[in-house]
Amino acid sequence: MVGIRAKQKEKTRRALINAALNQLSPQTTFSSLSLREVAREANIAPTSFYRHFQNMDELGLTLVDEAGLTLRQLLRQSRQRLADGGSVIRISVEIFMDFISQNSSVFRLLLQERSGTSKEFRMAIAREIEHFKSELTDYLHAERDLPEWLAEIQADAMVRIVFSAGADALDLTAAERAAIAEQTIIQLRMIARGSDTMKKEDK
Amino acid sequence: MVGIRAKQKEKTRRALINAALNQLSPQTTFSSLSLREVAREANIAPTSFYRHFQNMDELGLTLVDEAGLTLRQLLRQSRQRLADGGSVIRISVEIFMDFISQNSSVFRLLLQERSGTSKEFRMAIAREIEHFKSELTDYLHAERDLPEWLAEIQADAMVRIVFSAGADALDLTAAERAAIAEQTIIQLRMIARGSDTMKKEDK
């Protein structure tokens, strides 16, 4: 039996998390967010914050974890749609763009704190991106029959392009986002082509 | 004749600029920098700050301009070394990596404020990167004989890769930086190859 007490605690914990997420915007970084602001938005006394997190940093790391979780969902979603057939690259890019427009706050957090002040943050985010990259590497190695070193380099390039394009797409309208998506697709194909010729030469 | 007064003013203005730059580090964002901290570091009363800049934002934009200037120097430097012959890609990447290790503070500023809270900052930085990109586009169009649309997309991809790799390289040792440089070179060649096959198909 989950006590009514524990349930309530979890509830205001979520309130804090959501309060933080809601405040994130093009005009507000997570690191520019104060404990008091977050507590206010969550309808809680500033001092009560400490019942749930030691620090703002701890809250932030929780958010990064959430972001990672969402990214994994993204991957699962891709794999499923891929099974139905279609261009791998197009589907992946479209799903990614959908993700950032639906989870813009979380994605913004990742982008901002990737070059932020906390080493712990940066490392946590690097880990999430690394995970992303290694899944892609495996795919290229297994499905596309690339030697591992090439697969890794190609995956790295692709992830860099996609995240960078995502960053630019973040604050744009749906139409502009679609345009960036198209360009990104071409760029990824460019990379795939180049990688392919390299593979042939290597043999 | 430049009055001794104007000269002194310029001097403390530089002191402010340098104070800001010196404070930037992996642990300190520009936007986390307070007017008073900067004034303190520059050995100036907080209130005197306003004799030189209206805002911290105005100081920041000045720094971005400086960064842009340094980037242009970089481009000129590349062109010169290119005239001496050698791999375009290798030379460009190596010069870029040199740049970020010698101007790490400025580059960090660009990276951080690119996804920061001030629209004006973001736009100023986007402009600098755009400039970079368009130079590369022209080169690819003229020298490599690519159709303009392809040149632009390829340039965009390359700039994304290079800046992203630069961001990762920022806090690494010289050896690690060299490793990233090598990988980046391969990735850029990959893109160039892919772009080439696309050009041939297009004809």
Place this chain on the structure above:
DNA sequence: AAATTCAGCGTACAGTTGTTCGCTAAAAGT
């Protein structure tokens, strides 16, 4: 039924922030 735990609160404090205002002394202009 009594004792314990604990999420949430209000008060309080010291520290930092951006900015206003009026002053000074030296340089520049006349």
Place this chain on the structure above:
DNA sequence: ACTTTTAGCGAACAACTGTACGCTGAATTT
């Protein structure tokens, strides 16, 4: 020689920050 300009200063302000402390009342345990 005079007046004007102006870079730099110190004091003062209200606003905000993070956090320590002790209390309360309800949920939980005994």
